[in-house]
Amino acid sequence: MIRPIAKWLMPGLAVILVSGLAGAQESPKPQMPSAAQEGASHAPTPMAPAPTLEAPKISPLAEKLLRRACGELSSADAFTFHAEIVFDQVLRHNVKLQFSGAADYAVQRPDGFAITYNSDLGAKDLWYNGNTLTIFDPPHMAYAAAPMPPTIDGMLESAAKYKLSIPLSDLAASDPCGISKDILFGVYVGVNDVEGTACDHLAFTEKSADWQVWLPHTGRPLPRKILINYRTQLGAPQWAAVLSDWKFPAKIPAAKFHASIPGKAIRIEFKKPEETKP
Numbered sequence: 236m237i238r239p240i241a242k243w244l245m246p247g248l249a250v251i252l253v254s255g256l257a258g259a260q261e262s263p264k265p266q267m268p269s270a271a272q273e274g275a276s277h278a279p280t281p282m283a284p285a286p287t288l289e290a291p292k293i294s295p296l297a298e299k300l301l302r303r304a305c306g307e308l309s310s311a312d313a314f315t316f317h318a319e320i321v322f323d324q325v326l327r328h329n330v331k332l333q334f335s336g337a338a339d340y341a342v343q344r345p346d347g348f349a350i351t352y353n354s355d356l357g358a359k360d361l362w363y364n365g366n367t368l369t370i371f372d373p374p375h376m377a378y379a380a381a382p383m384p385p386t387i388d389g390m391l392e393s394a395a396k397y398k399l400s401i402p403l404s405d406l407a408a409s410d411p412c413g414i415s416k417d418i419l420f421g422v423y424v425g426v427n428d429v430e431g432t433a434c435d436h437l438a439f440t441e442k443s444a445d446w447q448v449w450l451p452h453t454g455r456p457l458p459r460k461i462l463i464n465y466r467t468q469l470g471a472p473q474w475a476a477v478l479s480d481w482k483f484p485a486k487i488p489a490a491k492f493h494a495s496i497p498g499k500a501i502r503i504e505f506k507k508p509e510e511t512k513p
Contacts, residue, residue: 293421297437300423301448304456305412313343314483316457318403318476320354325470338476342407345386347492350401361401362494363390369494370399376500396508403476406458417441426452429459430477443467457481 293301308314320336336354341347346365352358360371365385371378381397383390387407394401405411424436427449434449444467449460462475 293418294423296423297421300435300450300456301437302412304450304458307456308406308411309409311483313487314481315341316478317480318478320476322474323472325472329470331470340403341487341491343487343492347487348387348407349492362492364492368394371494371496371500376497377503378496378500379503379505381505397505432459434459
């Protein structure tokens, strides 16, 4: 469900780490020898090592709720949603500033994806139509485009080679829960509020980032809020989005996914993918 934030879109992302995720269960205490055993020998009887009960990687309830939300999204052919975003930018000496933004997403499986994004620091438009990925920067009147595979999943994999990682794009993937393989621990936190909506609050930790997701406690399990904490980056920047206005039309017009670039815009190139060394 989570991808690192793309520099073209915003400078930082993140989710709060719930401390002690791995400490959900305690190992049983060692068993002391009985009095009869003590009397059988003058030497103290060594204690047998206690069996350890390994805590689940993800708590069953957290996994159930996460997969339910992923199933809701993966079963939809088309959907749109709005995101209100806050993100950190870390300056010198670990000085951290917070900025705001908003984005509108449109997904038409298997080959349509579009984002309109505006923030305190700029704006970007993204279109993918099954053939080409185009990103336009309105404030600088510049854009870049590159050929892509014919599916959203293939496009996301190819975009990563250009060092482009598109926030919330996991929601558009055919398997939004594909990221669960990177989860080290996950827990169910409880029922908490997101702007007046009672939500099931889940928390997960990965190798370099921690993230949380809030899902409505009743009704359709569509993500209401996502927060990511890049704890291994300088200053541990955070990124959070409150999601709303989910819609599931039968089909989104194809024109939504075709780039609309002003004639005076300058074309630039994406940074070329790094070649894999033999």
